[in-house]
Amino acid sequence: MNSAILITYDAEDAIIEAKGLCDAAGYQVVHTIKQKFLKRPKYGISGGVLEELEELAGKLRPDVIVFDEILKPSQNYNLASVLHREILDREALILEIFESRSSSAESKLQVKLAQLRYEMSRAKEKVRLSSMGEQPGFMGIGKFEVDVYYNDIKHRMKTVRSKLEKAGKQRELHRQGRKRMGFKIISLAGYTSAGKTTLFNKMTGETRAQSKELFTTLSTTTRRVTINSEPFLISDTVGFISKLPAYMIDAFKSTLEELVHADIIIIVIDVNDALLELKKKFASCMRTLSELGVEKDRMIYALNKEDLLEHGEIDEKVNMLSLTETKKWISVSAKTGNNIKDLKKLIKDIIENQNSYKSRKEVFGVQKNW
Ligand SMILES: Nc1nc2c(ncn2[C@@H]2O[C@H](COP(=O)(O)OP(=O)(O)O)[C@@H](O)[C@H]2O)c(=O)[nH]1
Ligand SMILES: [Mg+2]
Structure with missing residues (x-):
């Protein structure tokens, strides 16, 4: 590392x-x-x-x-x-x-585009400085080279954009491939530092990787986990980031693709955050997920770091986020392992519900055709 x-x-x-x-x-x-x-x-x-x-x-x-x-x-x-x-x-x-977390072709292109935008905004300053004659030969390059550099970035952005238009069509195929593997997929979502990786490790029985030690989730962001003797795939995703610049939003969303085809999304919330912060982060998380097309009926809410709070405080926060009625929240401690069993039970219940809903829909479909 x-x-x-x-x-x-x-x-x-x-x-x-x-x-x-x-x-x-x-x-x-x-x-x-x-x-x-x-x-x-x-x-x-x-x-x-x-x-x-x-x-x-x-x-x-x-x-x-x-x-x-x-x-x-x-x-x-x-x-x-x-x-x-x-x-x-x-x-x-x-x-x-x-960049390290983009896996699909589309996601890689989105990240490339954001990187080019980053370079572009910097090239502009170089052009401005050298054209004002303020810093001729700034960073060892003259005006001519800066212009060439600038135009090169513009050209590369154009190429990436046109590749992106085509990549969008491949995404659907990719998604179908995942479904065919036959595993149900669980994804972890939430802000950076909410405890996703710690929870991921706890649920999969991995004790090695945690944020303070070596970071292993970069290479192994998806693992198998057994819940009620049924195998699942569980994946850790890129965390939400406060103050994310607007030009990076598409790149960020593209790294969250896994969430689009997950059967269950565990929203990991740092319940130790102050009220206002908590509310703001939760709203932004829900907004992005809805933009990605993740429906609420696939989400469950893990209020993590409960070891740091009193029960009364947790209930107050659950209320404030309007989660009480959903009956799909649970307070956990990824650190101590408290309530992890109940979290798994909640997942199992939701999956069973989804299955029965699906079979109802199938029956209904058959009747209609008939
Ligand atoms: N007290 C406490 N700390 C936790 C808990 N879960 C995670 N942490 C700590 O929170 C920090 C961020 O955790 P991490 O899993 O890396 O968060 P991520 O960015 O969402 O993956 C680390 O220092 C963890 O040790 C918990 O349940 N209780
Ligand atoms: Mg993490």
């Missing part, structure tokens, strides 16, 4: 999420620098912090430095010149996660 020094905001939510993103991209965070401001003109950070960082980088020799904000190319260049390390800003990091 590669290592990273993380520079992020000095706020608990930001730190947890940034670490979760590093983890999902396959970087082990060896040191975290917390800052109130990350938008200073030259380096993002102050000169003093840069000195501290330079020393740390020399000592810890991380593979990359993750900067949990958006960096301009000039800032990225300035940082890399001092630190002699690859600098990944927040968007580059997210794109790495999507």
